[in-house]
Amino acid sequence: xxxxxxxxxxxxxxxxxxxxxxxxxxxxxxxxxxxxxxxxxxxxxxxxxxxxxxxxxxxxxxxxxxxxxxxxxxxxxxxxxxxxxxxxxxxxxxxxxxxxxxxxxxxxxxxxxxxxxxxxxxxxxxxxxxxxxxxxxxxxxxxxxxxxxxxxxxxxxxxxxxxxxxxxxxxxxxxxxxxxxxxxxxxxxxxxxxxxxxxxxxxxx
Numbered sequence: 001x002x003x004x005x006x007x008x009x010x011x012x013x014x015x016x017x018x019x020x021x022x023x024x025x026x027x028x029x030x031x032x033x034x035x036x037x038x039x040x041x042x043x044x045x046x047x048x049x050x051x052x053x054x055x056x057x058x059x060x061x062x063x064x065x066x067x068x069x070x071x072x073x074x075x076x077x078x079x080x081x082x083x084x085x086x087x088x089x090x091x092x093x094x095x096x097x098x099x100x101x102x103x104x105x106x107x108x109x110x111x112x113x114x115x116x117x118x119x120x121x122x123x124x125x126x127x128x129x130x131x132x133x134x135x136x137x138x139x140x141x142x143x144x145x146x147x148x149x150x151x152x153x154x155x156x157x158x159x160x161x162x163x164x165x166x167x168x169x170x171x172x173x174x175x176x177x178x179x180x181x182x183x184x185x186x187x188x189x190x191x192x193x194x195x196x197x198x199x200x201x202x203x204x205x
Contacts, residue, residue, distance in 0.1 A: 097177025
């Protein structure tokens with residue numbers, strides 16, 4: 001029976017589930033420090049996933065409540081719109097970081113079609129991860145600069161008079177997650193590059 005393929009353009013992504021080495025988080029720790037860091041990351045991941053779930057469910061309840069209040073009770077509350085935007089931006093930026101962790105962000109497989117040597121493919125991926133991390137740092141810098149400016153000025157929302165830092169803080173968390181996971185991804189790929197020549201020598205022997 002032929003093995004089911006999901007991404008035919010990329011041999012490394014053709015199997016399901018995706019191999020562990022293609023995630024930002026390694027499957028097994030290489031040292032005791034790695035073990036502690038992975039436990040800490042799992043705790044953070046559990047917290048962020050819980051936040052996304054709570055925010056998503058709350059947003060659904062708010063939207064349903066607003067429909068009932070607007071069209072059934074004919075007494076809409078404009079503050080709900082502010083809260084819904086607050087929840088939506090937190091879902092968006094937390095989801096951005098989580099997608100980076102799972103390597104579910106958009107990427108192409110043209111490298112695997114042009115370059116057949118796995119070592120060269122990993123080098124290109126390593127360079128790509130560094131580039132993405134630098135780009136995330138740049139965009140994150142300006143996003144955090146804007147968010148901290150909003151927090152320092154003490155601006156508040158129009159209806160609820162809540163601090164606008166509640167909205168802007170999502171950008172700080174989201175980009176921090178993104179940069180952190182790109183950094184982990186880069187470290188994993190660098191370690192993989194170091195191991196590949198030894199693996200080749202062992203196979204040749």
